[in-house]
Amino acid sequence: MGEGINMKKHLFIGGKWVEGSEYAPLYAPYSGEEIAQIPQATVQEADAAIEAAHQARLAMAKMPAHQRAAILNKLANLLEERQEEAARIIALEAAKPIKTARAEIGRTIQTYRFAAEEAKRIHGETLPLDAAPGGEGRVAYTVREPLGVVGAISPFNFPMNLVAHKVGPALASGNTIVLKPASQTPLSAFFLAELLEQAGVPTGAFNVVTGSGRTIGNRIVEDPRVKVVTFTGSPGVGIGIRNRAGLKRVILELGSNSAVIVDKDTDLDKIIPRCVTGAFSFQGQVCISVQRIFVVEEVYEDFVEKFVKATRTLQLGDPLDEQTDVSAMITPGDVTRSLDWIQEAVDKGAKVATGGEANGNMLNPTVLLDVDLSVKVSCQEVFAPIVLVNKVASVDEAIELVNDSPYGLQAGVYTNNVHTAFDAAEKLQVGGVIINDIPTFRVDHMPYGGVKESGSGREGLKYAIEEMTELKLVIFNRN
Structure with a gap:
């Protein structure tokens, strides 16, 4: 070195x-x-x-x-x-x-x-x-x-x-x-x-x-x-x-528990790779990592199937290996905490679609479904390769759920409806609203920061x- x-x-x-x-x-x-x-x-x-x-x-x-x-x-x-x-x-x-x-x-x-x-x-x-x-x-x-x-x-x-x-x-x-x-x-x-x-x-x-x-x-x-x-x-x-x-x-x-909202008219094949990157890049240890995904019911099943499939292709291993997508978490304590939070979600009725277990200091990329919104993986900053995907009836319902949080750093909204996009931009209580991309987007000269906690x-x-x-x-x- x-x-x-x-x-x-x-x-x-x-x-x-x-x-x-x-x-x-x-x-x-x-x-x-x-x-x-x-x-x-x-x-x-x-x-x-x-x-x-x-x-x-x-x-x-x-x-x-x-x-x-x-x-x-x-x-x-x-x-x-x-x-x-x-x-x-x-x-x-x-x-x-x-x-x-x-x-x-x-x-x-x-x-x-x-x-x-x-x-x-x-x-x-x-x-x-x-x-x-x-x-x-x-x-x-x-x-x-x-x-x-x-x-x-x-x-x-x-x-x-x-x-x-x-x-x-x-x-x-x-x-x-x-x-x-x-x-x-x-x-x-x-x-x-x-x-x-x-x-x-x-x-x-x-x-x-x-x-x-x-x-x-x-x-x-x-x-x-x-x-x-x-x-x-x-x-x-x-x-x-x-x-x-x-x-x-x-x-x-x-901190943040950044969210993505997926509207019914979205091209899923185009957005899935971005959402997977947003959720699991650097083991999810990113301030604007995708932690919560709210998908309108018409496309929910399809989204989950494609998202889980893409998540399973991620390579775990040595950070110095060119092929590695996900490696060790920053401390062993963070692995233990993450497993505890996953368990709490499961105890409250969540389903583990993939992941959920650790491999030494590496936590397998984890997708949770039907998560009770009062549990830590939803309310607190998870800072781990864990993402929840929940079904919503409408974008309006999703906006309420995104705002029902002590945090407000950035949020992403995928929609082809210009009215929905403007509504979301106006109603989301965050420092940055990203239309048709993940909240994990940042270039270095833009104003970056949050509201609330x-x-x-x-x-x-x-x-x-x-x-x-x-x-x-x-x-x-x-x-």
Whole structure:
């Protein structure tokens, strides 16, 4: 893997690689082998990283936009040169199948390129103050200024691209960063630090601290020098962050139990492969993974038969094998939890159409039918290769069921009726409605984020930059 197995990793603080005072082993989810020794940062080390970012903030804010863009473009180029190595890191530390990992790296490169472009178009507007009596003879305009230190806490499931959605806009807008990656996927964060160092990021503008979320995460959230916290993860943790963050800017990308609605006039053969991908890609461990499918009764039997048949063709195995579609879940505990949730659904009358059993750390892709909507596989975020397919009388009924959820990230609706599509777009309580595709669709410059317990704020480069900057008003009195 380039840097050798079992290698002791270092924290990246103030432009230097710092040996940790304590270490813990990192194990590959698929093989169970130890792949690295990861530093477990202390509060003092987290503090040093925050201080380094705090010291670098003025130089970073003064850096011209074209220079910030150049660093981000150089980063994208370096990542492009080493994309296979990057994909292998993700496959190893997260058990993401290699072809899925490659797709993630492709997107990560795009995300940094978008960030470089957006760095050049952070602008304000002029205001006609004479629209109000007393505003005559005055000239007013707005500018956007960086907030300072961004504390980024990222998840395991897209360890390169979801980090890029925090680091890209932060650097583009002249902020500095302290990154705390997920405990299972620190290697990709160290890899990024190496590339950013080569790309010429200013000393202290980017820092990586690894270790316990409680220790380091809490420090980042509570430290007054940190001005923005951007977190992707579970609602429970997100709500805790918001409660402790005081007046800091907080961007939360939280959970979902994303749904697809299938209308009666849909070409099933065309949509089945998309729905299977949406449900089982990276073992269903995706924020906008398809978890609930509501199919209008006229096509329900046909849909189930085709969907189950397609699900059974998925290959399980080693993430580094080119043929693998589904591999190990992130922890053995997640396998146990998933089996418990499936059992709860079965106890309440659900039928297992396929899957339902585990194979070591791999859970076979599972399709559940006639699921009672009060059970966990329906109400909570399953984050596993499990999908439920239920019959509905109409799209209207399906919309009600989709909305009957604490979450609202994205929803997909397949229909050929333009009125149905507009109704769904209006009535669905989600951050994004995707007509004639799965809710798992995302390209990296679109506004992405949810309502209710799915979070607050939006990612997507332009939108994240708005969250990470402050609007300042300037008025000249010419009277």
